Amino acid sequence: MxxxxxxxxxxxxxxxxxxxxxxxxxxxxxxxxxxxxxxxxxxxxxxxxxxxxxxxxxxxxxxxxxxxxxxxxxxxxxxxxxxxxxxxxxxxxxxxxxxxxxxxxxxxxxxxxxxxxxxxxxxxxxxxxxxxxxxxxxxxxxxxxxxxxxxARVLPGLEPDGKLIWSYREAMVPAAMPKRLLVIGSGAIGIEFASFYRNMGAEVTVAEVVDRILPVEDEEIATFARTQFEKQGIRILTGAKIGTPQKLADSVSITIEAKGKSETLEFDRIISAVGIxxxxxxxxxxxxxxxxxxxxxxxxxxxxxxxxxxxxxxxxxxxxxxxxxxxxxxxxxxxxxxxxxxxxxxxTNIPGCTYCRPQVASVGWTEAKAKAEGREIRVGRFPFIGNGKAITMGEPDGMVKTVFDAKTGGLLGAHMVGAEVTELIQGYVIARTLESTEQELMHTVFPHPTVSETMHEAVLDAWGQAIHF
CATH class of the missing domain: 3.50.50.60 (FAD/NAD(P)-binding domain)
Structure with a gap:
């Protein structure tokens, strides 16, 4: 028994x-x-x-x-x-x-x-x-x-039907590649699907109810990522009000209002990615x-x-x-x-990773959070265009941002966008777990040529000591 x-x-x-x-x-x-x-x-x-x-x-x-x-x-x-x-x-x-x-x-x-x-x-x-x-x-x-x-959270009127309106499950096993796709929601799940389908050739529109994409990320990083997505041809509508979809034979018509302008658009498929x-x-x-x-x-x-x-x-x-x-x-x-x-x-020591192109990764407080907490802060930034390895990889579009407590030197947060940053963020996670200050990070030797050098430079920049930018 x-x-x-x-x-x-x-x-x-x-x-x-x-x-x-x-x-x-x-x-x-x-x-x-x-x-x-x-x-x-x-x-x-x-x-x-x-x-x-x-x-x-x-x-x-x-x-x-x-x-x-x-x-x-x-x-x-x-x-x-x-x-x-x-x-x-x-x-x-x-x-x-x-x-x-x-x-x-x-x-x-x-x-x-x-x-x-x-x-x-x-x-x-x-x-x-x-x-x-x-x-x-x-x-x-x-x-x-x-x-x-x-x-997955289901919104009234956007219930997945397995054919025209998809949840994440249907989006992972498409029988055919949609030519026109609407993704509702720009969190990690929505943006990853938008990135996948765009890079496979679909015309992709992302609609987000709040005023920016990737709402949990640092605003500067999210803005940088949005620019890259739009360069790839993804259309992004923020502050969007989404109407009830009208199902046609093999497509969906839906009205979206953004920035005071209302449009009725037609898509082959809709992915609902509005939380859990x-x-x-x-x-x-x-x-x-x-x-x-x-x-x-x-x-x-x-x-x-x-x-x-x-x-x-x-x-x-x-x-x-x-x-x-x-x-x-x-x-x-x-x-x-x-x-x-x-x-x-x-x-706050749990890293967040979004596997779009370019990738997004972060740990700790955003700059806005640190300011809201009344902290005196130092912020460092370093662009991938200043990094030799990123350029040789053909991935010069990216940046690293660090947020430090100006008085203690403690690392409050780190935010990254670019190639393979989901593999790099653990360096900052370890630093936060060990309660490292800017001094330990400055004195750490980063190998060359690696993309990880951008992490070192972003620390140095917070104290006005960046070498390559």
Missing amino acids: ATTDFDIIIIGGGPGGYVAAIRAAQLKLSVCVVESTHLGGICLNWGCIPTKALLRSAEINHLLHNLGEFGFSADNIRFDLDKVVKRSRAISKQLASGVGFLLKKNKVPVFDGRGKLAGTDGDKRRVEVTKDGKAVATLTGKHVILATGAR VGNVEDIGLEGTKVEVEKTHVKIDHFCRTGEPGVYAIGDLAGAPWLAHKASHEGVLCVEKIAGMDVHGIDW
């Missing part, structure tokens, strides 16, 4: 849940995972991983159409969309299967079904597991970690002290909810909605349960 009593029960097998389970197993805690759909969660199956595979294909398509810059030529360049999509899905399947292997390797049992808090048995929590509406197991555990994730909502329904929160705010579970810096023995991690627990944040919370949560001396999570 399968074991049904554990130290920790984890509901959800995404990048928060499965990582928490593996760490618990390493600490010799008995642990299980309850997952109803697919191990790896949205990230591995319908998010981070498959979209990056698509974006890699789009990057190659862009390079193939710009071979002349590097001394090459090619005729009849074309792509097979079916193969592009199949490659993305195969990579996703490979990595999701790997999660199952890792859990098995660490002897973590996985219960196939939906988990729901169902009261207590003495000092233990009870979790009911159902599949297709039928009870399949009753589990008990001292601790329950909720990792049920989130789903937490999966808080039907997980047994009723009658508990777990607090929900704007569809997300409220937690403290150790991922504890208001209900003793119940924790929440990942997208369910709110922004930033990032896989690496979920994984970090999972590890921290389990280590706290195990009695280890751990630091509570500082969400």
Whole structure:
């Protein structure tokens, strides 16, 4: 008979849940995972991983159409969309299967079904597991970690229909390349899809309700990115009021008002990318002290909810909605349960990455946030055009921006736009984690020639010492 009593029960097998389970197993805690759909969660199956595979294909398509810059030529360049999509899905399947292997390797049992808090048995929590509406197991555990994730927000009138109006799922498996595409929403998800489809040849329009794109990013970086997107031919409408789409035979007509001008436009497809909502329904929160705010579970810096023995991690627990944040919370949560001396999570040290072209990455406070907090600041900037490696790569369009506390020299924030900045941002994340000042960063030797030298120069510039600009 399968074991049904554990130290920790984890509901959800995404990048928060499965990582928490593996760490618990390493600490010799008995642990299980309850997952109803697919191990790896949205990230591995319908998010981070498959979209990056698509974006890699789009990057190659862009390079193939710009071979002349590097001394090459090619005729009849074309792509097979079916193969592009199949490659993305195969990579996703490979990595999701790997999660199952890792859990098995660490002897973590996985219960196939939906988990729901169902009261207590003495000092233990009870979790009911159902599949297709039928009870399949009753589990008990001292601790329950909720990792049920989130789903796409749906606006009235913009409900995905699988044909003309797409959610992220349909956008990742297109049967044909739309000629005219509207993306509603300019956060990371919307901009990545806009970048993919534009670099694959579609005419792309982005409509954003607020007055700028990439709303969570530093405004200067977002403005720079917008200029680059528009150079690529993406039309961007900010401060937009979006009407109800009118579905035609194989297209959609929609009225958009921006800057006082109203237009009725026709698109082959619409992608709705207007945020996410937490999966808080039907997980047994009723009658508990777990607090929900704007569809997300409220937690403290150790991922504890208001209900003793119940924790929440990942997208369910709110922004930033990032896989690496979920994984970090999972590890921290389990280590706290195990009695280890751990630091509570500082969400300002979680890097944000958007894999458009050019890429955008950031950590910490924006310049506006630092000013709003009343800090006296020093700001440094360095453009990619001053970096030898960026120029040799054919990627001179980019910049790095640093924000320091003028009195202490502490790094308040770092913001980047350009080639491979999602790989570079970790340098600043480490600096913030170690509470480094400008002196440590100035005295760090950066290798030459690398794009990372722009990071050094942006620090130097904050103190008027930039060398190459």
